[in-house]
Amino acid sequence: MEKVIGQAVTRVEDGRLLTGQGKYIGDIGTPANTAHIAILRSTYPHAKIISIDTSEAMNLRGVKGIVTGKDILPYVQPFSVGVSAPVKYYPMAIDKVRYVGEPVAVVVAKNRYIAEDALEKIKVVYESLTPIVDIEKSLEEDAPLLHEHIGFNIANHRTFHYGKVDEAFEEADHIIKHKFHFPKYSATPVETYGMIAQYEESSNQYTIHANFHGPFVIQSVMAGALKIPSNRLRIIVPKDIGGSYGIKAGTFPYIVLCAVVSRIVGCPVKWIEDRQEHLSASSSGTDRVTYIEAAVKEDGKVLGLKMKLIDNVGAYIRAPEPACLYRTHANSTGAYDIPNLMIDAYAIMTNKLPTGLIRGYGGQELYFPLERIMQEIAHQLQLDPADVLRRNLIKKEQFPYQTASGGMYDSGDYEKGFELALDMGNYKEIEQKREDARQRGKLFGVGLACIVEPSGSNMGYITIALTPEERASSLPKSGCAEAATISMDPMGCVNVRISTTPSGQGHETVSAQIVSDVLGIPREQINVVAELDTSTSAWSIASGSYSSRFASLGSSAVFYAAHKVRKKLIKIAAYHLQADEDDLTIENGSIVSKKDPSIKYSLKRAAGSAHWNPLSLPDGMEPGIYETYYYTAKVAEPPDENDLVNSSVTYGFVADMVTVEVDPDTGEVQIIDYFTVHDAGKLLNPLIVDGQIYGGLVHGLGGAMYEELAYDDKGQFLTGSFMDYLCPTAPEIPNITIKHIETPSPLTPLGAKGLGEGNTMSAPAVIANAVNDALKPYGVMIDTLPLSPNRIWNLLNQAKEKKGANQV
Amino acid sequence: MNGEGSLTLEAGLQQSWDILLDPNVLQKCIMGCNKLTQVEENKYKAELAIGIAAVKGKYESTIEIADIENLKSYKLIVKGEGGPGNVEATGVIHLEHQDENHTLLSYTYEAEVGGKVAMVGQRMLSGVAKLIIQDFFKKFGKELKNIEKSA
Numbered sequence: 012m013e014k015v016i017g018q019a020v021t022r023v024e025d026g027r028l029l030t031g032q033g034k035y036i037g038d039i040g041t042p043a044n045t046a047h048i049a050i051l052r053s054t055y056p057h058a059k060i061i062s063i064d065t066s067e068a069m070n071l072r073g074v075k076g077i078v079t080g081k082d083i084l085p086y087v088q089p090f091s092v093g094v095s096a097p098v099k100y101y102p103m104a105i106d107k108v109r110y111v112g113e114p115v116a117v118v119v120a121k122n123r124y125i126a127e128d129a130l131e132k133i134k135v136v137y138e139s140l141t142p143i144v145d146i147e148k149s150l151e152e153d154a155p156l157l158h159e160h161i162g163f164n165i166a167n168h169r170t171f172h173y174g175k176v177d178e179a180f181e182e183a184d185h186i187i188k189h190k191f192h193f194p195k196y197s198a199t200p201v202e203t204y205g206m207i208a209q210y211e212e213s214s215n216q217y218t219i220h221a222n223f224h225g226p227f228v229i230q231s232v233m234a235g236a237l238k239i240p241s242n243r244l245r246i247i248v249p250k251d252i253g254g255s256y257g258i259k260a261g262t263f264p265y266i267v268l269c270a271v272v273s274r275i276v277g278c279p280v281k282w283i284e285d286r287q288e289h290l291s292a293s294s295s296g297t298d299r300v301t302y303i304e305a306a307v308k309e310d311g312k313v314l315g316l317k318m319k320l321i322d323n324v325g326a327y328i329r330a331p332e333p334a335c336l337y338r339t340h341a342n343s344t345g346a347y348d349i350p351n352l353m354i355d356a357y358a359i360m361t362n363k364l365p366t367g368l369i370r371g372y373g374g375q376e377l378y379f380p381l382e383r384i385m386q387e388i389a390h391q392l393q394l395d396p397a398d399v400l401r402r403n404l405i406k407k408e409q410f411p412y413q414t415a416s417g418g419m420y421d422s423g424d425y426e427k428g429f430e431l432a433l434d435m436g437n438y439k440e441i442e443q444k445r446e447d448a449r450q451r452g453k454l455f456g457v458g459l460a461c462i463v464e465p466s467g468s469n470m471g472y473i474t475i476a477l478t479p480e481e482r483a484s485s486l487p488k489s490g491c492a493e494a495a496t497i498s499m500d501p502m503g504c505v506n507v508r509i510s511t512t513p514s515g516q517g518h519e520t521v522s523a524q525i526v527s528d529v530l531g532i533p534r535e536q537i538n539v540v541a542e543l544d545t546s547t548s549a550w551s552i553a554s555g556s557y558s559s560r561f562a563s564l565g566s567s568a569v570f571y572a573a574h575k576v577r578k579k580l581i582k583i584a585a586y587h588l589q590a591d592e593d594d595l596t597i598e599n600g601s602i603v604s605k606k607d608p609s610i611k612y613s614l615k616r617a618a619g620s621a622h623w624n625p626l627s628l629p630d631g632m633e634p635g636i637y638e639t640y641y642y643t644a645k646v647a648e649p650p651d652e653n654d655l656v657n658s659s660v661t662y663g664f665v666a667d668m669v670t671v672e673v674d675p676d677t678g679e680v681q682i683i684d685y686f687t688v689h690d691a692g693k694l695l696n697p698l699i700v701d702g703q704i705y706g707g708l709v710h711g712l713g714g715a716m717y718e719e720l721a722y723d724d725k726g727q728f729l730t731g732s733f734m735d736y737l738c739p740t741a742p743e744i745p746n747i748t749i750k751h752i753e754t755p756s757p758l759t760p761l762g763a764k765g766l767g768e769g770n771t772m773s774a775p776a777v778i779a780n781a782v783n784d785a786l787k788p789y790g791v792m793i794d795t796l797p798l799s800p801n802r803i804w805n806l807l808n809q810a811k812e813k814k815g816a817n818q819v
Numbered sequence: 820m821n822g823e824g825s826l827t828l829e830a831g832l833q834q835s836w837d838i839l840l841d842p843n844v845l846q847k848c849i850m851g852c853n854k855l856t857q858v859e860e861n862k863y864k865a866e867l868a869i870g871i872a873a874v875k876g877k878y879e880s881t882i883e884i885a886d887i888e889n890l891k892s893y894k895l896i897v898k899g900e901g902g903p904g905n906v907e908a909t910g911v912i913h914l915e916h917q918d919e920n921h922t923l924l925s926y927t928y929e930a931e932v933g934g935k936v937a938m939v940g941q942r943m944l945s946g947v948a949k950l951i952i953q954d955f956f957k958k959f960g961k962e963l964k965n966i967e968k969s970a
Contacts (some may be wrong), residue, residue, distance in 0.1 A: 131876065131877070291938060731939045
C-alpha cells in the first residue's frame, strides 16, 4: 500500500462541511427548558456602578431571571492568572466597569428576542471615571488606575540580560533605534462564541457545550473560579468549530458566566454571541509599543539588541496573558545570529477589551519592529537590505542553534530559503520594476522579511513571567503533552480519538493518514473523532489547537498511539504464528513475515481474538485493543535560573519578498506580488499546508493593511461592525506564490513542524517594509499599522509639507 | 465631536430669548422628543427616540439650562442614557441683537457618545448631529413665526 503521509490528499472533513452536515454549536440540540441569554454591557470605559434597577425588565413576560455581578459573587472567585499582581477578574463587572462591552447584567428569557428587549429596560446608574487607553500614559505616575488596590497599571514587569549587551553596544559602529507601535486587532471567525450551560444540583456539576478550542490549562482556571473540583466541570466541544485562530480561548469567562447563570436561574441556558459582542467584548490580539535598539557594525552585522516591550493586555490581565510577551521569548532574535540581547518587558492594563490568544500570538508584535529595524539598518548604512539579512542569518552548519534567550532551533537552512524567495521575486531586476512604476506615476517598493515560526509551546515558558526566585517557590512547569487514543473493534475497524480540538485545520484527515501508514489500513476506513469531552477524552493540560501544535505534537501522539496498536497486533500474530515479532510487519490488512510472505495472519483476526477470544492471547496481555499515548517533547524544559527558556518545541522558517505600488495621490497600497518560502520540516499533507498558509497570510494582510480595534482617546470603542472593522475579502487578496523547502525536525517522529501562523507573523512586517521602501524618497518612516490609504496619504502630505517648508 | 453654527432669527431679542427657554417649544423642536417634564428650575427630564445608523432606541435624558446670562447666552447640557448607549452633549447658545425684528443666534456644541452608538454609528455621527441641530432651528424658526402670527 502506498504511503499517504506527505500526500496532498483531500480532507475528510469537507464532505460534511460542504453538504451542510457540519456539527457546530448551533447545530446541536438543547436540553428541555433551555432558556436564552442576552448580556447587558457597559457603555462606559471606566465607571463605578452606582445602582442596577432590573424591576421593569423582570416584569416583561417571558423573562425568567436577571443576574447581576453582585448575584454571582457567592458562586465564583476571581480567575487565577500567572502573574503576581493581584488582579481580580470576574466574568461580570461587580462594582466597577473597566471597558466598553464588559458584562454588567445577564437576562435569561424564554427566547433571545425577549431577552434582548429586556436589556433595554434595565436601568444602570454609572459614575463616570477618567479612562486611560494610551499604553505609555498608563505608566505615568498620575495615570488613572484601573485596579486601585494594586496601586499601578502594571500587571507584569521583567528584565532579561543575555550575553554581553553593553560590550556589544560599545563595539558597535552604529546604534540604530526606533519606537514602533503594533495595534490591537482581532481574529474574526465566521462562527462567534456559543455555549449551552447546565447546572445540576444533584451532582453539583456543571455541563457545558462550548466551541472552546482549548488550551485545557484554562479548564482548571474555570473550575477554580467556580469553586468546584475540576471533574465537576464537564466541557464538551462539538465536532466542528467554525474557526478560532486563537480567539476562542476567550470563551472561558463566558463559560463561567453562563454556568453560574444556569445555577442561579435554575435552568439550562444558551448563548450565541453576536458580531458586535464579538468585536467589542470577546478577546483580541495584544497591542504593543516596542523601543528597539540595534548595535550594528559598518557592514550591517548586528552585535546586540535592546528591546523594551510594553504589552497592553486590556482591562484585566487574564490567562494566558502575559503570554504574548513571552511566547516568542526563545526566538526574540528571529532568524538572526545575535548573541547579545536585553529585554525589558511590561504588561500593562488600560480601559480596553482584555486580550488573549490570536493566530501568530506575539510573533507579529515581535517581528514588526525587528524586521523594520533590519530594513532601517540597511537604509541608514546605505546597504542592500538583502545583504544585511544575509549577513545576519543563522548558517546551516550552526543547527541545532541555541539562541541568546535559550531557544534551541531544531533544524533549518535559512540561507537557502531566503535565496529561493529572492529568486522567486526576481530581486535582481527590482530596479527596473521601480522605474516602470515611476513612469506610470506610482511608487514601487520591495519588502523582505525572514522570520522563525515557533510551534508547539512549552508549558513552562509562561513561568518566565515570574522571577527565578518566585519560580523556585512554585511547582515547576514543563512539557507540551498531547494525547491520542486508538482503538480497534472486533471487526478490525479503527477509531481514533484526538484531543487537539481542531477548528478547521483538518486534523481528522492527517490523523487518518498517519494511522493508515502505521497500520496498513486505507485511510478512508479510519474513523477519527475530534469531539472532545473533558470527562471522557484523553487530554492533557497542554491539549488544544493553538501554537500550531498539531503537526509537531498532536501528530506525534497519533503516530505513537498507532505504534502501540501495531505492536499489540504483531504480538498477537507472533504468538499465533509462533513467529519472531521482529520478523513481522503489516501489509495490506495482514500481518506478514518479512522472510516468508506466505506466513501471514489477518489484522481482522488479530483484532477479533483480542475481543472475542481473549483467552487465546499471549500470557499477561489485556483483552481489547484500546491504546492511548501521551506525547511530550524532552526539549520543553522549564526556564532555568538564568531565565533561559526554550519556549517552543520546533522552529520553522519563513522568508518573504513582497512588492507593492503606492498611489501618491490617494495613498492606496497595491500589493503586486507576495512570494513566501516556508520550511516546516516534513510536510504531512501539502494541500492542507498551503490552505493554512493562505489563511495565515490573509490574517497577516488584515493586520498590515485593514484591521484595527479602534478606540477613541476617551476609551469608546469605534469598530463594532464589519463596516467599521475592515477585514480582507477575496478581492483584497494579492497574488501569492508559496514554495517549500523541507529540513525535517530531528525532534518529532515524522520530522514535521507546526505551520499556519508564519505569515500572520511576517506579513505586517514585510508589507510595511515594502511600503516604507516605496515611500523612501519622501523620508517617511512606517512605525505603526494598519497601512490604510488615510495613514499613507497623511504621511505623504506631511513629508511634502516638510519638504516644501525646507525649500522655502 | 464638536461643531458650531449661526443663523438669524426673525424676531427681536426679548422674544427670541423667551421662546428659546420655553419648555413647550423645546419639546416641539427637539427631534424625537416624546415627553418633557420639568424636575426643577431649568432642569427637565425628557424621553428621546433617536436612530443613528442601525442603532435606534430610546434615551432617558436630562436637559439642563445653565450659565444663564439674561438676553445674552446660556448653556444647554443634555445627558442621555438608553439601550443603544449614552450621549453627553453641551451646547452654548449666544444671542445678539441685530434690529427690532432680527436676532443673530450663534452656537457651539460638543458631544460625546458611548456604547453601541459609538461602536457602529461613529461614521455617521457628525452628520446626524448636524441634522438634529439644523432640524431644531428649522422647527424653532417655524414656532417663532407661529407665535408672531398668533400674537
